Amino acid sequence: MRKELGLIVMGAVAFDLGTVVVPAQAADAIFLKIDGLSGESNYHKFNPSDAKAANSCVAGKGTLVEYKGDKYCRTDKAGASTALPSSAGPATALPQTQRR
């Protein structure tokens, strides 16, 4: 697939930024902070540094939640889908590491 915008004829490449590999879901691992663990759901604690686990949770329609600093994947007991925790809208796209 080549998306031709027809804007200019590209000349010689003057700068090459190389290859940027975007980790699957790594930038999207968004945790919903909750005040308590509901008895109606199953919570599986996992290491938040494990992007694969976060990815699997979201892909399985689980919800990433944070409770008292620990990270969990929440699925309901019936295994039915739960929405992604990032569903509150554009506001959920706020940056998280502005304090540098």
Add this chain to the structure above:
Amino acid sequence: MSEATLQLVAGDPARHALVVGRVVLVLGGEPVTVEMAVPPDLVGFEDILPILRGVTDFVVDRGVEEAQAAGRTVSCRAGCGACCRQLVPISQAEARALAALIAAMPKPRRDEIRRRFDAALQALQACGLTAEIDAARQDVSESTVDLGMRYFRQGVACPFLEDEACSIHPDRPLSCRQYLVTSPAANCASPTANTIEMVALPARPSRALLLADSEDAGVSWMPLVYALRYVEQVPSRVPARTAPDILRDVFSRFQSADHTDRGRSE
């Protein structure tokens, strides 16, 4: 499927010779070559927005394709503007771009849009949300989900919303471009975490821009309705970086798997 190539231009080729470059983004394991033409001078982040808009649209297309492959259908349509009452975080560069867009409008329309910005700010001040927003901008460690929901409940429409459609669609912020849902449109009238299903994207260009731009400018994110007020307060910034340097900075944020990012709910 052959490797995708995206050609994007920022700047006016008729005004000056553009510098061309490329980056290969690997999204979901699949590479896309982005060929870019950018101004040769020192620029601001706002000057490279056309590149980031193009990349964002491509990323969103990928997300939509994956959603459709999974049997889901995007329910967002022109005429459905429920999400246009949400808190839309933008960077200072996007604020400048919007201010420039408004400044270039014919006077009657320009005045009307400015009036809407003023009304939106007044509505937020009247309900006390500006203080909360300002606090959230200073302390990004706190959750913004509740703030976002309170903002939404105020029903403050985006100043660019007309007939429930975006009147600046080609120039809309990256956050807006990224927001698509597959849940029933009716659910967007009262969104909750359990009733809205968003299109998952293989990258978040808006977040990369917000992080890079805020660090460079020392200005935190801001709600879209703050844009004109911000630009009035800080009319200009002296460009200090080249476009390739800025682009390298932004694209590097695509890679972010910084786990400190995840310790806070969004």
